[in-house]
Amino acid sequence: MINDKIKIFIKTFSLIISLFISMTNASFGSELDKLFLKLKNASNQNVALKYEGEIWRYWYNDGLNDNSNKIMDECLVFFKNNKLDKAINCFTNLNRLDHNWAEPLNKIATIKFLMGDYEKSIKYIKLTLEKEPRHFGAIAGLVQINVILKKYDTALKHLVSLEKIHPFISILSLRPDLEKLLKKHSI
Numbered sequence: 001m002i003n004d005k006i007k008i009f010i011k012t013f014s015l016i017i018s019l020f021i022s023m024t025n026a027s028f029g030s031e032l033d034k035l036f037l038k039l040k041n042a043s044n045q046n047v048a049l050k051y052e053g054e055i056w057r058y059w060y061n062d063g064l065n066d067n068s069n070k071i072m073d074e075c076l077v078f079f080k081n082n083k084l085d086k087a088i089n090c091f092t093n094l095n096r097l098d099h100n101w102a103e104p105l106n107k108i109a110t111i112k113f114l115m116g117d118y119e120k121s122i123k124y125i126k127l128t129l130e131k132e133p134r135h136f137g138a139i140a141g142l143v144q145i146n147v148i149l150k151k152y153d154t155a156l157k158h159l160v161s162l163e164k165i166h167p168f169i170s171i172l173s174l175r176p177d178l179e180k181l182l183k184k185h186s187i
Contacts, residue, residue: 036165059102068094105128112124
């Protein structure tokens with residue numbers, strides 16, 4: 001009898017915890033959705049930059065728990081101090097620990113880009129975009145890589161999709177040049 005009551009209590013408690021977690025995740029998700037909507041509808045570059053910064057702060061603190069967020073901070077210190085080998089190891093370990101978080105993957109993609117390993121960078125960008133399809137930093141990386149690889153049509157395609165997410169991101173200034181290059185290469 002006591003065992004049955006304990007089992008019922010545990011099941012009930014587990015259900016309550018599960019509901020709380022899903023509500024918390026939905027709350028955070030809606031917060032991010034609201035930021036993206038504000039970014040998309042920004043009236044000028046200064047307003048857009050404000051929301052861009054808030055989205056980056058969200059992404060940097062979107063870990064599974066406080067420990068993951070603390071590790072992200074440590075990884076970012078390596079990255080900012082140009083200790084790329086330590087940074088990539090740190091972000092890789094963080095991704096293993098918290099595999100649903102897009103930002104460690106994005107940082108690995110960025111480091112691979114900085115090292116000139118465009119193929120691996122693209123691989124990690126795609127993984128980032130599987131977790132956060134609106135990741136304007138990752139999409140901007142795809143634009144840069146495709147320009148470097150002289151795949152101007154692909155770069156322009158990504159630029160167009162990026163504009164729908166972040167209408168004031170600075171890389172959009174490449175559009176006229178990309179269009180000229182496409183015309184030049186199609187002749």
